[in-house]
Amino acid sequence: MATKAFSAIAGAVTALALALAVGIPLTPTPAAAQNRTAPPAELKQITNDLYFFYEFTGSNAVFMVTDEGVLVIDTRTHPRPGQALLDMIRKITDKPIKWVINSHFHGDHHFGNAPFKATGATFVAQAETARLMQHVQAKEMARRIDGFKNQGLDPNEVKLVLPDVTFDTNMTIKLGGREVRLMYFGPGQQAGDTFIAFPHARALFTPGAFGKRSMPNMAFTPSVDSWVKLLEQVAAMDVDRILPAHGDVATRADVKELAAMLADEYAIVKDAVAKGMNVDDAVKTLTFPQYKDWRNYNRLAGEIRALYELIQTGKRSYLD
Numbered sequence: 142m143a144t145k146a147f148s149a150i151a152g153a154v155t156a157l158a159l160a161l162a163v164g165i166p167l168t169p170t171p172a173a174a175q176n177r178t179a180p181p182a183e184l185k186q187i188t189n190d191l192y193f194f195y196e197f198t199g200s201n202a203v204f205m206v207t208d209e210g211v212l213v214i215d216t217r218t219h220p221r222p223g224q225a226l227l228d229m230i231r232k233i234t235d236k237p238i239k240w241v242i243n244s245h246f247h248g249d250h251h252f253g254n255a256p257f258k259a260t261g262a263t264f265v266a267q268a269e270t271a272r273l274m275q276h277v278q279a280k281e282m283a284r285r286i287d288g289f290k291n292q293g294l295d296p297n298e299v300k301l302v303l304p305d306v307t308f309d310t311n312m313t314i315k316l317g318g319r320e321v322r323l324m325y326f327g328p329g330q331q332a333g334d335t336f337i338a339f340p341h342a343r344a345l346f347t348p349g350a351f352g353k354r355s356m357p358n359m360a361f362t363p364s365v366d367s368w369v370k371l372l373e374q375v376a377a378m379d380v381d382r383i384l385p386a387h388g389d390v391a392t393r394a395d396v397k398e399l400a401a402m403l404a405d406e407y408a409i410v411k412d413a414v415a416k417g418m419n420v421d422d423a424v425k426t427l428t429f430p431q432y433k434d435w436r437n438y439n440r441l442a443g444e445i446r447a448l449y450e451l452i453q454t455g456k457r458s459y460l461d
């Protein structure tokens with residue numbers, strides 16, 4: 142895992158700082174090794190105090206380092222990669238981990254919480270995220286078991302660590318002279334989607350609701366229309382950089398592009414439902430060739446089925 146590669150280059154702090162400025166390639170996961178096009182995991186320094194851990198095959202994390210302590214967004218998919226993230230932070234600073242924010246309920250963003258809990262950090266999540274973290278814990282574990290096995294991770298090591306503090310629509314955290322703004326605009330990809338602005342860095346963290354040229358999982362959203370509106374709102378925000386929960390650093394134009402894709406996909410599937418096409422025929426005939434180069438295009442059949450469920454029944458059976 143990443144820890145090994147990181148400690149191998151961690152000899153001199155100055156050399157490390159230099160390497161961080163250009164982005165250090167870390168060890169690819171076994172999943173990355175199978176996918177030749179997947180870039181290796183990498184820690185990118187965004188500003189003097191803001192870092193973006195980018196793992197194409199897993200999930201990202203962001204941390205802000207100040208004289209007063211560290212704020213972390215998301216903790217990866219399991220306590221071991223979570224510990225590797227903590228080790229990376231410890232190569233940069235020995236200041237206390239003050240805050241950990243979990244951006245949404247998916248396990249690949251909070252199953253690494255345990256090592257951070259042991260540091261005494263205060264955990265924060267939006268109220269719906271906190272509720273769903275508990276409510277669908279078993280399902281979140283079940284859909285990750287194969288991934289854990291492929292990476293040699295023991296599922297029994299995962300412990301549910303819930304937030305100490307929840308918020309409904311807004312929360313501001315002050316740390317080391319900076320303000321970090323947590324915002325909930327309502328459900329996008331799911332209830333609880335938390336956006337986090339770093340005004341001093343003109344950067345915005347986005348949760349599962351956005352990934353650059355990536356077809357998202359449609360099983361959790363209560364309204365694609367609201368999701369599209371939310372992304373359009375985010376694309377209009379006064380920021381320079383988007384730091385997403387999945388995929389590389391992006392721009393507001395990338396957010397707009399996803400909004401357009403979602404609207405397009407939803408309209409086409411809604412039209413098929415309105416014409417009385419059954420779901421199996423829809424999966425066969427709606428091939429969306431315009432998105433064949435997008436990430437997760439291979440999940441299209443599942444996404445069409447999930448949209449059929451939403452349009453025909455209004456239900457989100459995963460969240461039952």
Ligand SMILES: [Zn+2]
Pocket residue numbers: 200247249250349386387
């Ligand atoms: Zn995720």
